[in-house]
Amino acid sequence: MVILAADPGFSFADPYAIGxxxxxxxxxxxxxxxxxxxxxxxxxxxxxLGLGLAAATIIDILDVDWIDPLADAxxxxxxxxxxxxxxxxxxGLKIDRALDSRAWGSVARLxxxxxxxxxxxxxxxxxAAMGLSLGAALLLxxxxxxxxxxxxxxxxxxxxxxxxxxxPNFALTAEAGLNDGLAFxxxxxxxxxxxxxxxxxxxxxxxxxxxxxIAVGVAVGAAGGYLIAASIVRLRNSDLxxxxxxxxVAVGAVLLVYGIGEIAGGYGFLAAFASGLxxxxxxxxxxxxxxxxxxxxxxxxxxxxxxxxxxxSMVTIGGLGEAGAGGWLLVPVLLLVIRPLATLVGFAxxxxxxxxxxxxxxxxxRGIGSLYYVAVAIGLxxxxxxxERTLFWTVAACVVGSIVVHGITAAPVSxxxxxxx
Numbered sequence: 001m002v003i004l005a006a007d008p009g010f011s012f013a014d015p016y017a018i019g020x021x022x023x024x025x026x027x028x029x030x031x032x033x034x035x036x037x038x039x040x041x042x043x044x045x046x047x048x049l050g051l052g053l054a055a056a057t058i059i060d061i062l063d064v065d066w067i068d069p070l071a072d073a074x075x076x077x078x079x080x081x082x083x084x085x086x087x088x089x090x091x092g093l094k095i096d097r098a099l100d101s102r103a104w105g106s107v108a109r110l111x112x113x114x115x116x117x118x119x120x121x122x123x124x125x126x127x128a129a130m131g132l133s134l135g136a137a138l139l140l141x142x143x144x145x146x147x148x149x150x151x152x153x154x155x156x157x158x159x160x161x162x163x164x165x166x167x168p169n170f171a172l173t174a175e176a177g178l179n180d181g182l183a184f185x186x187x188x189x190x191x192x193x194x195x196x197x198x199x200x201x202x203x204x205x206x207x208x209x210x211x212x213x214i215a216v217g218v219a220v221g222a223a224g225g226y227l228i229a230a231s232i233v234r235l236r237n238s239d240l241x242x243x244x245x246x247x248x249v250a251v252g253a254v255l256l257v258y259g260i261g262e263i264a265g266g267y268g269f270l271a272a273f274a275s276g277l278x279x280x281x282x283x284x285x286x287x288x289x290x291x292x293x294x295x296x297x298x299x300x301x302x303x304x305x306x307x308x309x310x311x312x313s314m315v316t317i318g319g320l321g322e323a324g325a326g327g328w329l330l331v332p333v334l335l336l337v338i339r340p341l342a343t344l345v346g347f348a349x350x351x352x353x354x355x356x357x358x359x360x361x362x363x364x365x366r367g368i369g370s371l372y373y374v375a376v377a378i379g380l381x382x383x384x385x386x387x388e389r390t391l392f393w394t395v396a397a398c399v400v401g402s403i404v405v406h407g408i409t410a411a412p413v414s415x416x417x418x419x420x421x
Contacts, residue, residue: 052312092276247295
């Protein structure tokens with residue numbers, strides 16, 4: 001069907017025009033939501049979710065042929081992919097802490113202990129309480145394990161050089177930067193379990209999907225980020241680049257590095273984060289870093305708006321029922337039990353205070369990264385259609401639950417637990 005700009009005679013309530021008007025309203029809402037965000041009692045993502053659910057109602061009333069999360073999984077995957085890589089680059093830019101093992105001890109605990117424990121606990125829940133196959137349950141665990149780099153910004157550290165890197169904020173920021181990439185081997189492991197079973201695939205998985213892909217992603221990102229920063233700074237100092245376009249450097253840099261990392265068979269998510277870290281470490285005092293970060297943040301926030309709007313707009317009563325009682329039960333179990341307990345175990349014996357551990361345990365935000373991974377899993381066709389529907393809508397329920405509870409608690413909990421220091 002061809003969409004026309006105008007129809008002859010009287011014509012009202014054209015779905016395309018309604019969509020354009022709603023998009024304009026959403027942009028205005030985003031501008032308002034992002035203004036003075038840190039002073040507000042709730043995060044902007046709650047506003048986006050509400051707009052998305054309103055859009056879902058309009059779509060249902062008008063009977064519009066809308067995006068199907070399973071049939072259009074590739075579209076969801078690529079939209080989420082872009083939002084995540086920009087967020088990962090911006091996350092790397094924020095971090096000023098020295099790159100040594102002692103300074104990153106909290107992050108190591110989150111990646112080496114907390115993430116595997118979370119994957120294992122969700123996998124067990126998926127098999128025992130949801131009746132999923134081992135492969136589907138492992139995929140669910142890997143998809144829901146990472147802390148999201150997009151939504152975790154509400155409780156992470158500030159822009160480059162803006163404020164002291166408090167330990168819990170730094171830990172969550174760096175965890176979100178790394179574990180979206182490090183979850184990929186577990187996702188692919190779940191695909192192997194679902195499609196092949198047995199253990200014959202383990203050697204190839206360790207060599208290609210763990211060792212090689214991680215090493216290449218980090219190496220490409222580190223080299224690319226540093227070289228791009230060096231080039232941009234020299235061009236800026238020679239007045240060959242205008243500072244007014246600094247914000248676009250983030251988009252160009254992350255697309256280039258991510259693309260090269262993926263071409264080389266590495267994890268582009270790790271390349272994106274490593275490039276931000278490396279970029280930041282070239283002449284850290286240069287004004288370029290703040291302006292590039294600000295550009296990345298604007299793109300990231302509007303990408304977040306688009307993805308959460310999309311998620312809300314795809315919600316249907318039938319879809320919500322696909323998660324089943326077990327899927328909906330996983331929402332409080334994951335957010336209130338699994339993540340906090342895994343963090344408690346992971347930080348046993350550490351010097352991190354009990355209050356900081358509670359903060360880190362509570363803010364294991366689920367979001368855009370999980371939408372990306374579930375779209376990847378569906379696109380690979382590793383599961384039966386029924387399991388795909390259960391997987392997507394369970395992930396959607398957990399993301400919506402996280403947006404609501406973490407969006408409401410981000411500002412007050414941060415002020416109460418960290419503001420007095």
